[in-house]
Amino acid sequence: MIRLTNFFWGIFLFPFAVSAQHVPMPADSNLKNVLLHEVVVLRQQGVSEADQQEHRAGLQAQTDNLLADIPGVQLVRRGNYAWEPTIRSLNAGQINVTIDGMHIFGACTDRMDPVSSYIEPNNLKSIAVSLGPDYGNHGGTVGGGINFKLNTPQLRSLSRVSGMVGTGYESNAQGVQTLASMAYSGERFALNANGIFRRAANYQAAGGEEVLFSQYRKWNVALSGRYQLDRRHSLEASYIQDEGRDIGYPALSMDVAFANAKIGSLSHHYHGHEGRLAHVETKLYYNFIDHAMDDTKRPAEQVPMHMDMPGKSWTGGFYSETSYHLHAKHVLNARISGYRNRLTADMTMYPHSGAPMYMYTIPDAQRSFLGLDVSDHICITDRLDLAVNGTLSYNSSIIYSEAGKAQLSGVVPGNPDREDFLWSANLKTYYRFSPAWQLSVNVGKTMRVASLQEYYAFYIFNRLDGFDYIGNAQLADERAVNTNLGLTFQRGIFRVEATGFGYFFSDYIAGRILPDYNVMTIGANGVKQYQNIGKATLYGGELAVGMQLSEQVRFSSVNTYTRGQDADGYALPLVSPFQSINTVFTHVRGYHFHAEMETAAAQRHVSFERYGETETPSSTVFNVGVRKVFAIGKMGLNTALRVENVFDRYYHRHLDIMKIARPGRNVVMQVAVEF
């Protein structure tokens, strides 16, 4: 223990100087642990891929921070916990967020429980992000997808038993995380078990300003097992339980009493080896999300009326996917998938005098989905690849209870039940001009059904614009033409990746004011209903530059820009301004340093009138860090020290709801023993 502490302080006191000493030592040479896996970003994003790998090497990087570093992904922040991912500003029903292909839908009407909050550093294998229409989206959608791939048990690993135990401390919010993983790897049977406990008090913005109601506490346990039936067939079972308690949301008027998720699956894998039928995977899954908001910790003057707001969501589904090699240069992928999601949320208000008031906020809604994804990838010449992806789907959306129908009938007239048949298709072309230059062109047409919230919301308060939202079961499907142009250049020490994209929406879904409606939420500005507002465009680009300046020094710059406006010229909401993350990575004698500058330009292209957004000033913060793995016999001691927001800059970003200031200086210390 003493030795361990010494190591720890040794790291802490090590100066952050960037050394130019040439000591040949390949990165991560002493990291052979099975628990470390790279983050694969499903596009040629070699620069950020390398950055991700570095960020994860400390074994304790939080999912939200990993997502924030992926170009094109921005996070909507409502507090210090469970940030909601967006892809090029598209969010919620516009993107598919899945865990190992499993659809999961949050139960919170205020979007406090994004799927990403159930993923922890020790159950995550990789994050696959597709920025547009793609086979990897698991069912079509307009805006791309994020699929979290879970750690899977590995058969016949180098060591039969391996694992890690670690803990981390964050000075700012007295945040503590303790995590452990165990893996057993046999000839036919393998098992993974891991758990994490995290808690944090209120964090402080710059200057020691305490951000009230930003605390959280959670634990997460994941178990998975794999059994090999024979050379080609194996079975896998996986279960995650995640329980959050007492989670503060400073940007919202309520906190969370509990947020529980149970996520389980059973799957069968067929591995064809050299055969044409390369792979077949079939999975059955079920998940249950139980969520309850809480206003009892807030000071009385902030709570005009106490209320309970619980929500429940379960999803049961399946998919079966296959990869078939027509010949060496022609691969056909197909997947059939289906799920049923039931989502219900309600609210009970307790006035100071009078009877309690009860209503549904999501009146017992159900979505059933059946879809077929197909991808056909062919290498036409050594230089030219073509891939055609398509999705066909059937979606039914209904209110499954009489009470739900009765309540909704007062606000959304007519039959609330509906069926939608959708298709999406896109064509990707890759062309290699030369070993250095590669061009990719992606053109597609996509559609999505509105989310159950957009169809059936019942006076759900949106803190962003201060309006109560009601659903609209008559919404047309949102459609988009998606274009993406990518250029990659790699020569010598340089790698440049540039993309430009455009989304041309029709029947874009957004809230429109209903002037004759009374607000329900005390203090709300008015009532909006989800409507198709016609056309909208979203365009922008990403530019990543990587430079391997020497064997020890690498520079990376990841820049993103998005701009969007609707048919009437109003700026679309939740669009991140120009952002630039510039990082220098270096390593010497096994010490890995990084120094990072995160800049966000001001966002002045906003519409207060239509979307309730106000401008956000620019901000730049600096982060530095060092890590090293010390070998202790056969074990590794993985230590990391980071200082985030080194200069204690007071700032917030455009996607931070209610412009709540982000944390000031934060010193993060992490240590993990791998065996």
Next chain:
Amino acid sequence: MNKILTVLILVGCSALSCKKEHTEPIESGLNQLAEASIPDGRKVILLADKEQLRVGYQAIYLRIEDASGKTDKQADVKVTPMMDMHTMQHSSPVEQPVYVASQDVYAGAVVFTMSSGEMGTWKLAVEVDGHPVDLDVTVAEAAAGNRPVSTFVGTDGTSYTIALVQPQVPKTGMNDLEVLISSRTDMHHFPPVNGLEVTFEPEMPSMGHGSPNNIDPTGNGNGRYRGKANFTMTGDWRLHFTLKRNGETIAEDVYLDIVF
């Protein structure tokens, strides 16, 4: 073991005896509230679809039986509710019973404007084929938070009564709304009022909001006005009514309260 058996037997007996004591509904959903005989030997039985009568619009059912228990389907039945307030007596709006074959009863309704108690006692003065008989009834207060009937004097100097006919069992969502409006010509006559323009606004007093998509009641004859009320949630609802005749406002902010 014996002890357990004893307990079980005792519990079983008490359950049975309870069942016996309970007022068993004569028809499905109808409870007997009072009974009296007229001189020719026929019995007049008062039934209601509730355990007890309450303030507000109350459906009442009368069954006329001869000595052999055979029901009389062709009697001439008239009901006059009477409130005896010691120093004075008054009646209240009534819808005279008519024979309903499906239930084999005479079905009508009374608007009870106040509860029985120290202030006074209610009876139903019934005439069957000209034979008078009094049925004593007890009228309980409306359930807490409810105001199913309101009496007011209009700008035309007339005293009016507005009573909630529907919904009797309010639910969240769209509800059929029906009110009965009567006027008072004297203490014993409360004829229905037709030809009014009725508008209303629902409100939750504890939150200050209303609800969208309500439909104002329109006249349906016999003093009945029908529309739709949208209750977006459970809780206390106040329905504010405005009554006009030929564009002239007779009454504003007459309200009924509903809680569920």
